[in-house]
Amino acid sequence: MAVGGGLSCIKYLMFAFNFLFWLAGTGVLAVALWLRFDKRTEGLFQASDAPSTFLTGVYILIVAGALMMVVGFLGCCGAIKESPCLLGLFFIFLLIIFAAEVAAGIWGLSNKDKIVQDVKQFYTQTYNNYLQTKQPALKETLRLIQFGLQCCGTTGTIFDGAADTCPKKEGLDAFITTSCPAAIDEMFDSKMHIIGGVGIGIGVIMIFGMIFSMMLCCAVKKGRNII
Template sequence: MAALNGGEMCVKYLVFVFNFIFWIAGSVVLAVGIWLRLDPKTKSLFEGENLPYFFYTGVYILIAAGSLMMVVGFFGCCGAIQESPFMLGLFFFFLLVIFVAEVAAGIWGFSNQTKVIEDITTFYKQTYKSYNETKQDALKETLRLIQRGLNCCGPSRDPPGHTEETCPKKEGLDVLITKSCPDAIDEIFSSKLHIIGGVGIGIGMIMVFGMIFSLMLCCAIQKTREIV
């Protein structure tokens, strides 16, 4: 059996480094998903009757995506180090599935942009109304995260009144120019959509290079095993 040459060894370690970073990223995504699911401030959101569909679906998607990324990274690292065509083939297959899912999600997101904005706005308004009626800590924390994350306050431009404790703190004249959360949601999806799309394209290109390098390495390993 012949050994890999210099260029092929570079590809081997590029595949390993790529997958190690991919595995770490998956660990972070999984940790965030589990934290959101188990944290006392958000845990009760999963236990009520009127569950926030958008929120808990997103949390479970994070957990599933993080787990899949860790599995893909594991197969890629092991396949590169052990020079295993089988593991590299599994890595290529899983990465292809993730890539196709990302493309499908991107197409769906762009074609349903208005529906997504409406759903998020409806979720915010329902959370706002439910908190005013029940004063649940989980709902308060959800409002706080949304309003501080978007730098907004309340469902309208009117003064927020008794929900002011969940709004971002402002001083001076900034208090007079508070943005409503429906306006902030619409703005971030309308003005930042090209940035989200650019990030998605960048991640997709990285995946394509990962698949190309894994195929190159797999072919090189097969070729060395055919040489006696």
């Protein structure tokens, strides 16, 4: 039996929430794919000794975004069909995802400096190894990173044996530009704000989703018991 009165509004709010949750999952997946395929970071994924902490975090975001999209779709079905089983499963999955998001947020904040340091260390090692060996693979890795970040070397000057890996510039910029360690710091600072904002928004949406799902589930069960 369909729920009525004000609880009917909860049903449609639940459906609207799940649609927003599906969109939120799409946003998480989009941010993760942006980190994975952005020109400024794709070079990190193409090297054999890339920083594992950063790579692991990006792949976790990809999986989490895809899972959120699936759960949001299932939640829409549970709301429309007024199925206590689907609504209960939705609540459990949402609680697990919420707990995982909180844990991931704490982990990310506590390891932010380590992630940035690992990436800078990876770049510095690649840069120094190329100066010593001139290996083509190392040259291509440096070009991907430096062209993506629009930086050059560890000091921002091009008077060394790796100038051929730096972006070509004109005027005084051809001699002095942003160092890559500084560019890496700037990149992570700007993207962390975006990721943090998305995470907070998704957390608020999930809290309301759990409340609505339990209200609707209880209303459906109560209506069936009356009959």
